[in-house]
Amino acid sequence: MREIVLDTETTGLDCSNGDRIVEIGVIELENHIQTGKYFHSYINPQKKSDPKAEKVHGLTQEFLSDKPLFHEIAEDFLEFISNSKIIIHNAPFDLGFINSELKNCDMSDIDENLVIDTLLLAKKKYIGQSVSLDALCRKFNIDISNRTIHGALKDAKLLSLVYLELIGGKQTRLNFLNNNESIKEDNNELFDLISFYNNKPIIPAKRVNININDNKLHIESIKQIPKSIWETLKS
Template sequence: MSDREVLLDTETTGLEAAQGHRIIEICCLELRNHVPTGRVLHRLVDPGREIDPEAERIHGITRASLIGKPAFGEIADELLAFLGEDPIVAHNAPFDIGFINAELARLDLPPIDPARAIDTVALARRRHPGLPANLDALCRRFGIDISMRTTHNALLDCQLLAQVYLELLGGRQPGLGLAPAARGAVRGARAAAPPTRRPRPIVPSAEELAAHRAFIASIEGALWARLEPETYGSATTPR
């Protein structure tokens, strides 16, 4: 079984692919063992239509900024090659897969099987039932910095979702996956060389000793005076 997954996010001209809305930004981020490898596909796309004002308010991408960008048909082969046959991780996966399949249908290309998708919204709701499952809420819950997320952006959202996805899977820290032999070597090294603590003796000053002797002398029948009469004097010293 492949350890590769592709994390995916899109921005669109509106919310309904069935109403002719189109993809305007797409980002794919490669994961190995759930951790980003650094391989990224990020493209802006000219949708050939206007962007709904509400959608523009959310992602901040204007129609004018997309003039001259490639159409979806020009990046389709590159996108499909990057996706390969591996699982696709997306936040609200039915939305992203639905838009990609609508674009592929316009090109008479076969759709992506929705069964390939891993929906992190569904994953979050199973792990934290009753709590908000939007990306901002999940980032706050897991202590992930979202100060840069002033608008939705497919590239930034992918980078944030990669961290959220790792937390939803149990929070395994990348780079700590030691092989069994390495783990054994670490345990052996710890057993062979246990940590040592340097003693820190406390030595009272002459003034502190004198004050203590005077205090003991003021106690009638003091135990310390019986045990060490040469130090504290008679145990019958009156108060």
């Protein structure tokens, strides 16, 4: 099952008042696991960011001045998301900006039925508690120590881990290297054992020779154990 996790950074809070997207980041999940595939682009909004917004994402007008316009990346963006489920935190905000940009390109809106809003999931699960992305990362012990500024791709990766926790999965880190799906544990978190072993070849069992005398001694010794588990297994 393919899903994508999406985040944006913007010049301000109100797309209806002319605010634009300055960065978009999307990562791909397959069966809730990061595949390593992603879409990312900085975007020239052709306007200056609100000082409060710029403080959040750190993207200056000078830095963005030579970046592509949204219409130049729109087709590649839509091709990447395809018709997959889209995971967004506070979906009306990001979706409002994206659909506003698509409208400017004479393109169709993204279907809201494809969207899963993790903010709503978190609000239902943690009634009355803070459910910002930062708060949820702290709740699930996801490391955000290096998140001094927001970044669309970085936040999409964090959101993928939060999403996994919200739907009841175990927090994992999987690195896919050289297309060999090499799996390693990060921050002492649990392996995804099922995925790990499903990708391993079946190794035929080795034939083991048992010493008859040792076997007899073993059988006699377990008879002396009260309520032996061996007796339970035999029955």
